[in-house]
Amino acid sequence: MSGTAAADGAARDLLVRLAGLRSRVAGLVELRSADDPTATDPLRGLYVTPERARALAATRTDADGRTDAAAEEGDGLRAGPLPEAGQLGPVAQRFDLLVREFGLTELDAHILLCALAPDVDRGFEPLYGYLNDDVGRRRATVALALDLAGTGPYDPAARARFHPSAPLASGALIAVEDADRPLPGRALRVPERVVAHLLGDDALDPELTGHEVTLLPAGPDGGAAGSAGGDTGAEAAPGGGGDDGGDGGFAARLGAFVVARSAPVYLRERRSDGAAELAADALCGAGLAVLRYRPGGAPPREADPVDTTAAPAAPASAGGSATAAAALVREARLRGAALVVGPLPERPAGLVRALASAGVPVVFHGGEPCDPQWLPDAGLLALDAPAGGGAxxxxxxxxxxxxxxxxxxxxxxxxxxxxxxxxxxxxxxxxxxxxxxxxxxxxxxxxxxxxxxxxxAPLLGRHARRVRPAVSFADLVLPPEPLELLHELAQRARHRDQVLGTWGLRTGGGRGRGVTSLFAGESGTGKTHAAEVVAGALGLDLYVVDLSSVVDKYVGETEKNLERIFVEADHTDAVLLFDEADAVFGKRSDVKSSHDRYANLESAYLLQRLESFGGIAVLTTNLRANIDEAFTRRLDLVVDFPFPDPEQRLTLWNRCLRSVPCAPDLAVELELCAKEFELSGGAIRSAAVTAGYLAAGRGEAVSAADVRAGARREYRKMGRLVPGSSPGWE
CATH class of the missing domain: 1.10.8 (Helicase, Ruva Protein; domain 3)
Structure with a gap:
């Protein structure tokens, strides 16, 4: 059945029910108007007269919402006779489905129908005004709803249906207004989302607008149904959380468990949104629609902590609205959907209890360990989300x-x-x-x-500079041994999930799957250039950490800044470069002052963080002896970059000038320059740039004199004696 046909059937079903309610209202109007003392009241214009009330009660509304009089004036295209409610088919029976899903009694269903009648048929407004003895009060009151049901507010069982813990109120199906009035005179209001749902409207609840709520439909359109169960390198999780692939995988077992409503689930993730994607795919594949909710009201990696202990659902974007959780649960129950909630705020106990006890399938996720106190009574099944790259x-x-x-x-x-x-x-x-x-x-x-x-793309703009790799291994000028180690570094990054995960070669102790290496060598020997080459070979961006924004004079702030960097690098795919790493990875020393003590604490933190790191990091240093041996032991590779010999220097000169117009006799001069001037690769590049500017200023090709001037300038910058006695360099 199409969406339009389903909505039309739902509306017709509701109108049938309201027609039955109207007959009850007509009977009550007839009873009360029989001896109405206001019939001759000169101020009766302020009231609904008995005659007017009887006429309104006798007016019938058809399936298109038109009254008898309006229909007679129409174009003749009147709908046929209204069918009985039970004859409209399963799609139209939204009211019955709602009654069953929310656990409503027959009296609850009657109260709900009375409360929503004015929102669907405006003819109920003056009738309710007449029955309430106040033309301004056009909604059903507690007393009126119970009178129409044949009982009254004197019945304690009937009064209990309006208690906050009763299904109508706890399910956010009605709101009992006018708190300052006695209970019988309090008005009943049905949220517009409930009315719209019963009329066949499947739009997301307007109360959730501004909150981070996303609807994913059931089946392949909502997610890669069952595909998440085939991730390679998945870790074993408590209770069979590993992906063995033999019974449909972790995702299939998760979907079946949640659909059965065995218990709420908490997935601890190492990668931002990885668990959310896994849970959403599993539930959509199991035939459930999914409402994905981010309590922070902002993208996961930037969400501010929200205290939900007092107000379970207090999204920051809505000013801490306490109704978000109720609206979210109501939406899930109306749709028969599951909830995927996370990352959890800093104090999530209130939010977890509110959603887990609502009777809907729910999966929470976050990066923190599960605290049993979040849900001490019902229990919360905690699992580690499978880790590993996309197969x-x-x-x-x-x-x-x-x-x-x-x-x-x-x-x-x-x-x-x-x-x-x-x-x-x-x-x-x-x-x-x-x-x-x-x-x-x-x-x-x-x-x-x-x-x-x-x-x-990581969010490292404050503490790191992004470099989009534009070089390859063909641009490196290195001896065979360090070049081979760089190729091995790239291979480790590609196959770490297979070797450390599937093959189980990772040791315990909470160690991550990160790949870390140290590039050691004199300034200008190509360490940063090599890191860019490795990143380019992997197809990743290079992020150079700005240590000036990391190191802080206040105790503990440096560690906090580094933790932000490590966490973000863990969550994303990039190569992290700590240039001049000895500034933060230096040796520990004997404690002779408070400064030494805190410096050692900083080093101890870094030692532990490197072990649990899950990304790719490169450390560079000009002084390898200054790196603590404990750091060296935790590194996967140490690559020494030697100072280039004359042959390598000649290759570097040619590489730097390969796209530059050069004088015909420059090749001989470059060979002499490579022998006479002991320059590193970085210095040679600077000298070549200087030569290029000199030639461009004259509008000519680069000459031997330009190269000579550039090389001499680099020697002077280093404070070294400029060669001047060799032939050709006078």
Missing amino acids: PALWRAALAPRDGELGPAELAEAVAPYRLGPAGIRGAARTAGALAAFDGTPLTVAHIQHSARQQS
């Missing part, structure tokens, strides 16, 4: 039908460095396909890597 199978499924444009081995190597979840993979695949279509070319590795970088 090539997920990429192939997301890239279909364009996945055939890349070979399986080529695709697997291209996506190995990225640890995107299913939703991130789907987003990257869509972007890669769009880029290929824009370029008018087949899908390439460059398209995939560019799109994947966009999906996992």
Whole structure:
């Protein structure tokens, strides 16, 4: 059945029920108007007269919401006779489904129908005004609803249906207004979302506007149904949380467990939004729609802590609205949907209890360990979300039908460095396909890597500078041994999930799957350049940490700044470069002052943090002896960058000037320069730039004199004696 037909059927069903209610109202009007003393009142214009009330009660509204008189004046296209409520089919029976889902009694259903009648049929307003003895009070009151049900506020069982813990109020289906009035005279209001739902409207609750709530439909459209269960390198989680692939995987077991409402689940994640994607895919694949809620009201990695102990749902974007949790639960129950909530705020106990006890399937997620006190009575099943990169199978499924444009081995190597979840993979695949279509070319590795970088761009702008790699291994001038180690570093980054996860070669102690290395050598020997090359080979961006924004004179602030960097690097795919790392990774010393004590604490923190690090980090230093041996032991690779010999210096000169117009006799002079001037790669590049500016100023090609001037200038900058006695360099 189409959405329009379903909505029309739901509206007709509700109007049938209201027609039955109108007959009850007519009977009560007839009873009360029989001896109405205001019939001859000269001020009766301020009231609804008995005659007017009887006429309104006798007026019938058809399936299109028109009264008898309006229908007679219409174009003749009147709907047929209204069917009985039970004859409208399962789609239209929203009222019955609501009664069953919220556990309403027959009296509750009657009260709800009485309360919503004026919101659907305005003819009930003057009738309710007449029955309330106040034309200004056009909503049902507690007393009126109970009178229409044949009972009254004197019945304690009937009064109990309006208690805050009763289904109507606890389910946020009605609001009992006018708190200053006695209970019988208090007005009843039904939230517009409930009325709209009963009329067939499936739009998201307006009360959730401004909150971070996303609706994901059930099935493949809502997520990669079942695909998250095939992640490679998944860790074993308590209670069978590992992905063994033999019974549908972790995602399939999670979906079945949550659908059965066995217990609320908390997924601890190492990667921001990874658990949310996994849970959403699992639940959508299990046939449930999903409402994803971020309590902070902001993107996960920037969300401010929210105290929800007193107000369970207090999104910052809504000024701490205490009704968000109730509206969210009501929306889930109206749709038969599950909740995926996270990352949790700093003090989540109130929010967890409010949502977990609401009777809807719910999965919480966050980076903190589960605290049993969040839900001490019902219990909260805590699992570790599977860790690991997106399997090539997920990429192939997301890239279909364009996945055939890349070979399986080529695709697997291209996506190995990225640890995107299913939703991130789907987003990257869509972007890669769009880029290929824009370029008018087949899908390439460059398209995939560019799109994947966009999906996992870290938020390190305050403490790091991004470098988009523009060099490759062909641009490096190094001896075979360090060059081989750099290739090994790239291979470690690609295959760490397989080696450390699937093969189980990672030791215990809470160690992460990070890859860390130290580049040691004199200034200008190519350490930063090599880090950029490795990042480019992996298809990742390089982020150079600005130590001036990290180191703080106040005790503990340096560690806090470093923790922010490490956490963000753990969550995203990038290469982190600590240039001049000995400034923060220096040796510990004997404690002779309070300064030494706090410096040692900083080093101890870094030692522990490196072990749990899950990203890719490169440390560079000019003074390897200044790096603490404990740091060296925790490094995967140590690459020594030697000072270039004359042959390597000549290669560097030629590389720097390869795209520059040069004089015909420059080759001989470059060979002499490489022998006479002992310059590092960085200094040679600076000298070549100087030569280029000198030549450009004259409008000529670079000459031997320009190169000589550049080399001499670098020697003077270093405070070294400039060679002047050799032939050709006078």
